[in-house]
Amino acid sequence: MLKTKKVGIVGVGSYLPKKVLTNTDLEKMVDTSDEWIITRTGIKQRRIAASNEATSDLAVAAAKKALKKAGVRPKDLELIIVATITPDMQFPSTACLVQKALGAEKAVCFDISAACAGFVYALSTAEKFILSGAYKNALVVGAEKLSAITNWKDRNTCVLFGDGAGACVLAPVKSGGIVSTYLAADGSSSDLLTLPAGGSRLPPSKKTIANKLHFVHMQGNELFKVAVRAMSEAADKALHQVGLSCKDTDIFIPHQANMRILLAVAKKTGLPLGKIYFNIEKYGNMSSASTAVALCEAVESGRIKKGNVVVLDAFGAGLVWGAMVIIW
Numbered sequence: 001m002l003k004t005k006k007v008g009i010v011g012v013g014s015y016l017p018k019k020v021l022t023n024t025d026l027e028k029m030v031d032t033s034d035e036w037i038i039t040r041t042g043i044k045q046r047r048i049a050a051s052n053e054a055t056s057d058l059a060v061a062a063a064k065k066a067l068k069k070a071g072v073r074p075k076d077l078e079l080i081i082v083a084t085i086t087p088d089m090q091f092p093s094t095a096c097l098v099q100k101a102l103g104a105e106k107a108v109c110f111d112i113s114a115a116c117a118g119f120v121y122a123l124s125t126a127e128k129f130i131l132s133g134a135y136k137n138a139l140v141v142g143a144e145k146l147s148a149i150t151n152w153k154d155r156n157t158c159v160l161f162g163d164g165a166g167a168c169v170l171a172p173v174k175s176g177g178i179v180s181t182y183l184a185a186d187g188s189s190s191d192l193l194t195l196p197a198g199g200s201r202l203p204p205s206k207k208t209i210a211n212k213l214h215f216v217h218m219q220g221n222e223l224f225k226v227a228v229r230a231m232s233e234a235a236d237k238a239l240h241q242v243g244l245s246c247k248d249t250d251i252f253i254p255h256q257a258n259m260r261i262l263l264a265v266a267k268k269t270g271l272p273l274g275k276i277y278f279n280i281e282k283y284g285n286m287s288s289a290s291t292a293v294a295l296c297e298a299v300e301s302g303r304i305k306k307g308n309v310v311v312l313d314a315f316g317a318g319l320v321w322g323a324m325v326i327i328w
């Protein structure tokens with residue numbers, strides 16, 4: 001184990017597809033309104049990947065930027081983890097496709113399926129591999145093409161999601177770094193958010209297609225309540241593990257599922273709104289990519305400064321949730 005060192009984020013990058021789908025565009029597709037979407041979710045627009053762009057393409061574009069920022073050559077990468085619920089295919093892993101596109105032939109590759117908490121789960125996994133001494137660096141990507149699993153005729157879900165990717169490079173650092181992680185799961189509520197068909201339980205068939213079982217199915221109301229509780233608890237626990245509390249947080253980077261969830265988490269934890277990074281209005285919910293893109297934007301816009309206490313916090317299908325404290 002690298003007892004004396006911590007693992008930190010040494011480069012970030014993001015990629016958002018060019019096509020913008022606004023609430024006004026959605027008004028022409030389903031029975032909804034710009035007013036309903038903004039009031040109930042905080043979303044104004046989202047990005048949609050092109051038909052010839054798959055999740056690995058988004059991931060590679062974000063990864064190239066993060067590697068450049070970190071000054072790490074693809075051929076020196078030792079581990080690639082992609083957090084996604086919209087892999088290019090069931091197998092091979094999207095991480096292997098990213099490896100191929102980058103020319104990172106030395107890297108060990110796998111995907112993590114932890115839905116919207118995937119980026120935090122993947123960061124924590126990569127950190128442990130580096131701390132153990134197994135690998136000296138890692139590329140972690142949160143990438144999603146949720147538009148591919150969205151039922152564009154279902155107003156309950158289609159207004160919520162967007163596509164994008166965020167990436168970061170991890171390596172041992174001399175100061176700061178990841179100081180605490182709290183991860184949790186509750187499979188007993190797994191039915192609240194699912195993609196029912198296409199796996200071994202319900203292989204693709206005419207019936208699964210007719211019943212729209214290859215799209216996201218969500219019980220939004222139930223999830224909302226759990227999300228507020230779980231995200232508040234995760235932030236508190238990750239901070240308390242290292243003797244900190246929400247008042248010590250300089251910047252809070254949450255998963256962006258719903259503006260009202262984030263406002264409720266702020267109220268419950270006592271976090272001032274000025275310390276929370278919001279980008280839901282521009283991109284909607286991008287699952288694992290939401291936290292990754294938000295982190296990247298917060299770094300690139302100068303919101304995160306050296307020495308800052310940064311808290312990542314995410315919640316999603318599984319149910320899974322978790323938070324991470326990083327001294328920048």
Ligand code: UT7
Pocket residue numbers: 031032033036037040041116155156157159193219220221222223224227257258261285287315316317
């Ligand atoms: O990514 C991590 C996991 N995801 C989450 O954590 C999501 C958590 N849930 C949510 O964000 C919210 O529950 C939603 C945004 C999904 C829904 O908001 P809500 O305030 O919980 O609305 P609702 O589902 O209770 O629906 C209220 C009404 C319903 O009409 P009735 O039955 O009251 O007449 C819906 O049919 O709003 C209707 N509705 C819409 N109306 C216009 C639902 N979607 C729409 C829409 N446009 N797009």
